[in-house]
Amino acid sequence: MIKNYTGQTAISKTLEELKDKDINRVFYVACGGSSALTYSSKYIIERDSKILAAEVYNSNEFIYRSPATLDEKSLVVVISHLGNTPETTAAAEFARDKGATTVAFTYENESPLAKASDFRIDYQYGPQVNPADSRNILIIQLTLGLLKIKEGHHKYDALVSSLPGLQYTVDKAIEKYTEKSIDFATKYQNEKMIYTMASGSNFGVAYTFAICILMEAQWINSHAIHAGEFFHGPFEVVDKDTPFVLLLGLDETRYMEERAQKFLNKYGEKLFILDAKDFDLSKIDIAIEGEIASVLHLYVLRALSREFAKVRNHPLETRRYMHKVEY
Template identity: 40%
Template sequence: MNIREIVGKIRSSKEDGIKEVFLVACGGSLVDMYASQYFLQSEARELRALSYTSNEFVHAIPKSLGKSSVVIVCSHGGNTPETVEAAKVASEKGAATITLTHNKDADLIKYADYNILYEWGNDTSVEDNPMAIILNIAVEILNQTEVYEGYNKFMEGLKIVNDVVKRGQGLVAERAKKYAEKYKDEPITYVLGSGASYGHAYGFSICSLMEMQWMNASAVHSGEYFHGPFEVTDKETLYLLLMNEGRTRELDERALKFLNKYGAKVEVVDCKELGISVIDSSVVEFFNPIVFYSILCVYRGELAKLRNHDLDTRRYMGKVEY
């Protein structure tokens, strides 16, 4: 059953229609949902979109959760206790649950009305990875409930975004090596982004740098940079700026102008430079984070090599009680 059919069945089963979409996960899986949250909050007129980390969803259950809700729950391994419990809570409250996992034997699937078993690995196309799949679900829900004018343009973009990624990975290969050589021992990295990509600025900070490399990092929204964070800008502090293509690019450009004047350690990853503009301008902003994820995987891979710190090395995760 494809995404259009899944959404159609859910919609036809709801007497009062679909009124809200909850996006629930932890860590990297929650990061994969941010683009969908941004999309729905930007494009929906009446449909509500709410994002929760799994354990908060379990302990502070939204009162609006119920039969008019669709809850999208994602866990790569499918057995994250908090996320499995979140899916159970959603199911018990009468919401329609769509789960995503890479594990066909996942506990998460027990609480799914519909499960999507996604592909993973270097040889997969990005449209088959969770970030793009969840965004596709969000677009489909909006189109079937309110009609989304950019639907066809979005679907066209989904078909070509993997080509943008592959080209972009080649373009940044040498830059990523130089970045790692220069900044592998930095005490902290501030990652800036805006729009749909702010979620990946956060994700690269907490997952790629803090979790996978044990490097201190923090995400800063480009629009919020001038409302406090810019006070720590100096010539010694490292900034990694994710430059979007789309409506919020102006926020990133403003931050870059300031960083070029008062900073010195500034790495810019620009989706426009990487060729994302082949996607229609009316929907391109929603594809930025899909491209950024794969491009920044090149950066973290080079860091892992030079730091001699494998991306799968953990100190606490899965090793101690927590």
């Protein structure tokens, strides 16, 4: 029987159901931006868990590669906004055939993906939705909840106690970078290539901005660069004419981002440096600041994307091929 819950209730009820299940591996399976949202969770598990392993897979590759570790002790988290991505639905069915437990995050609770999963977590969507009810925070919350029920990890409670202040924190972060966002979008609206860079729990956000916003929604060439790999090839493209968006987070990998920033400041010029140290985190538990930083980066970059859409007269919903031609 499929269990269907919404928002915060969904997380607590699902964790209750998973508490007695023997789980040793978590697979996050999705495509595009939905997949990128899971990088923070993979980072959290790999850093903090002694009994769980984590993998991030593109939905199709998950099926074709058919990981040997996928079995009845696996939890497969499948994500699709509308729940109608065919390969993600197929991945959920594939995982269940292997005996794994599946949890779907989808906006549409009657979608094919929801019906193909053991549990489905619905979330709210839209500009007026409280960030605490958005899928990006709910995915992290589920991950931290797993660590709590399996290993007694403390960060789940720290996150829950911070949720009431998340709307304020997001609003202040966007406000802090509004002027910089308008300036960067206005100055570089005609650029043919913009690189993005981050590391650790923030890398998925950099990937999302590069692939889903700049390339998909604005038709600007882009590439997400891991800050740890920057000095192993990519830094050769840096000059005064090449724009970079760099995220600086609050997790353990910040040093790599700071090292990249020093180089960009010296040899680059067209820069959008988004530093989590600028955020007002007064309403966030200090134990969870690193995890919240990646969420705030995402919201600020969404605001930046709206500025690009405005000055370029290119709505974020405009597509040439997606859902328009056969592929």
